[in-house]
Amino acid sequence: METRKQFLKKIGSGAAALTAGAFFNPMKTEKLKEKLDSYSGTAVEIARNEDFWAQVQQAFTVDRSLINLNNGGVSPSPAFVQEAMKKHLDFSNQAPVYNMWRILEPRREGVRQRLARNFGVDTEEIAITRNASESLQICQLGFDLNPGDEVLTTDQDYPRMINTFKQRERREGIKLNQISIPVPAEDDAEIVRRFEEAITPNTKLILMCHIINLTGQILPVKKVVHMARKKGIPVIVDGAHAYAHFEFDHADLDCDYYTTSLHKWLFAPHGTGMLYVRKDKIKDLWPLMAAAESQDEDIRKFEEIGTHPAANFLAIGEALTFHEGIGSSRKEARLKYLNDLWIDEIVDGDKVVLHTSRNPKYACGIATVEIKGMEPNELNSTLWSDYRIITTPINHEQFRGIRVTPNVYTTREEIDRFVGAMKDQIKKV
Template sequence: MNKRTFLKNLAVTGLASSTSLKALSETIEAYEHIHPKDLAIDEDFWLKIRAGYKLKPDYINLENGYYCFIPTETLENYISHIREINYQASWYFRTVQWENKDKVAARLAATFGGSPDEVAITRNATESLDIIISGFPWKKGDEAIFAHQDYGSIKNMFELTSRRHGTVNKIVDIPLHPKTDEEIVKIYEDAITPNTKLIMVSHMINITGQILPVKKICDMAHGYGVDVMLDGAHCIAHFDFRIDELNCDYYACSLHKWLSVPLGAGLLYVKKDKINKIWPLLAPYELDHANIKNLNHIGTHPVATDLAVNDALDYFEKIGAERKEERLRYLQRYWTDKVRDLPGIHVNTPADPSRSCGIANVGISGMDPSEMAKLLLDKYKIYTVGINYAGVVGCRITPNVYTTPRELDIFVSSLKEMAKSAGAS
C-alpha cells in the first residue's frame, strides 16, 4: 500500500505531518550517510532523539521492557485522535472505524510480515496468545509444550486449559547460555510425543532477553505435524525480522513495548490456513469471517489507540529498523561487556551477540533480586525490576534509544559497588 494514499484515506490522521515529526525527519536526513553500526555510537545523534522524549528526572529508567513510553510526536498525535473522535462521536464509530483499523492492520502486516488477512490488532500479547490457547481444538490427552522461562500468565492459561479439557502440559527448561541452536531445538524435540498438538516458544525470553532460534524450532515441529505459537511480546520494532519468514503458525506481540504505541494495542498473526482452526474467544459482530476478523472482535473499544499505531509506525520508520536495532544492541553490550567477567556479578544473558539485543539480566551473588532492585533505586536512583524464578536470579535491564552511555556508566559503577559490598559481607 502506498503510504501517501494510506494517510489520505484515513479519516483521522491527527498531526502525522506535525512540526516535530518534520524536525525528526530533517535530523535523520542529516545523518543518512552514516552506517547504522557507526551511528549507534554517535551520541550527538541520539541526544537529538532523546530530546523528543519527556524524561522523569527522579531516576534513570532502565525498565522500558514493561512499557516503552511514547515520544512526544506520538503522544501529541494520540491526544489529537482522542479529541477528534470525541468530536465525531457515534458518526466515527458507525462509518469509518473499521476501515481505518483495517488499514492500520494492513500497514502492520506490510511492515512486520504477513498478509492483511493474517494480522489483527488486539490489546496486547497476552490477549493474542490467549485467543490461540483458548480457541485451539483441544481434546482430552492432547499435549502442549512450553518452557519454565515463558511468561507467567500464559503458562497459567495452559493450566486452565488442562483443567477444562484434560490436556497435558509438558514444561521444558531453556539454558541461560546455550552453546548452539541445535541444543535448544533438541530440548523441544525431545518433549514431543504423538499426542503433542501445540508448542509455545518465546521468540525472546522476557526475563533474560535471550533470542531463541525460532525458525529452526518451527521447521522441526512441523516435521512432526505440531503447530507452533511464538510469544514475540518484546520483538517487533526491537530487532529486525519478518513474521512470515519464521514459519510459525501463530505470533503475538505487545505494540506498547518496543514500537512505543499507547497502551491498549497488540498484534496477532495467524497463518491463513490456521484461522478456521481456532474458535473465537469472543463472538465477532458478524459470524464466519473468512479472515482473522473472526478472532479478535472486542466490541466498542478505544479506537484512538488503533490510529496511534499509525503514528508510532511513522516514528519507527523515521528512526529506521536497522538504526534502532544497532543502537539497542550497542547499549546492551556497552554495559554487559564491562561487568560480565567481574567477580560476584553474573550476567544471565548469552554473550553471543546473535542471541540477544537490547535486553539483558544481571545478578549479584548473595543478593536477592528484589533487594537489588530496591537498592538500585534508593541509593543510585536507577529504576529496574527484580526477577527470581525459572532459574533466573537478577534484575532485568532494558534501556531504550534515549538512554545514554553516561547513564549506563552510573549503572555499571553501582553494580561494582554492590558486588563489592555483598562480597565483603
C-alpha cells in the first residue's frame, strides 16, 4: 500500500501541475516562462505544438464545463494576474490612505514604463486608463470643435464611439460622416481612398479601428494616418481589439493617438486600458476630467479620475509578463491557427460564408461566420443551450453571422466540439 507521502509525491507532478494554483507561486510563474522558453521552432511550428499550449492553458482558471469562444468581449486573466490583484487589494485595505496611495500608487510608474516599452514609445506618452472607451472618449471629446465642424468614421466602428460623436452632434452642432468598408477589405488603397474621398473642407477629426470588432478586419492604420496627416487631420485609432492580439508596435502605425483595452487581448484585470498620445500632441488634448493647468503637457493629466483602486493597474505588470513569456508572434500564430482549424472544416462559401479575410495581414483571432438561412441570434442561442458554447451574434446592415474568438487557453478538443456543433446546425438548413 502506498504511503501518504508517496501518494502526495505522485499527484505532485501530475494533478497539482494541472491546477491553476500551481502558478500562483512566483517560483512557478518563473518555471512557466522557463518552460515556454525551452521550446524551439518558428511561431507557426509552435502554434501546432499542443505540448507548449498545454502549459499555457494551465495558467487559467476558466470553467471547462463550457466553451468560451467570445474572448473578444473580455478575456479571463491568468491565475497569477488575479492573485496579484487580490494581493494588492488586500494590502490596500489594511490602510488605504497609506498603503494604496503612498505605496502602491507610485508603482504605477513601473507599469507605465513597461507598457511604453512594449508598445515602442516614450514612457511620457502612455496613460493608464480603465478601458478603451475611456481612452477613446478622452480623444473624441478632448478636441475643441465648433458648430459645423465635421468628424469622419466608418459605419463599422464601435457603437459607443459612434454615440459619443452623435452626442457632440446634439450638444454642439458638429456633423458626423460615416463611410462604409468592404467586407472583407483586402485592398489598402481602397480603404485610404474611401476615407480620403469623404473628407470635406470642414473635416476636423477621423476615428478609425485598428481591428473592427464585428469581423476581425485589420485596417491599414499607417496609410490612413499618413494620408490624413498631409491634410492636417488628426486620426484617433481604436485599438481595443488589436493591442497584444498580434505582433506590431507603434512604428507599424505611426499614429498620434492610440487607444486600447488591456482586459481583452493582454489578459490584464478587468477595468484596465491604455492611451497613447504623441508627446507634442498632449498639450492640445483636453482630459475628460479636469486637471490643473500645470499638468497641461503631462500625460498623467488623463489619469485625474479621483479615487480608484491601484490593484487593477499594478496587476497589468503580471499580464505583460505572461504575454511576453508566450511571445507576440507565437500568440498571433496560435490564435490564427485555432480559427483556421474550424474555418477549414465548415466554411464552403456557399451554405456557410465567412465575413473575415483569410489573409493573415487582414485578420487574426477574430472571425465571423454565417450559416445561410439561419438567424445569428438563433444560432448563437442554440450553441449555448444545446452545447454550452459561447459565441456572439453579429447583425450589421451589410453582413450577419456569429463572431468566434478563441483564446490561448482554448484547446483543440474544444474547437473540435465547436465544429461538431456547427455541422449539426448546417445540416438543418
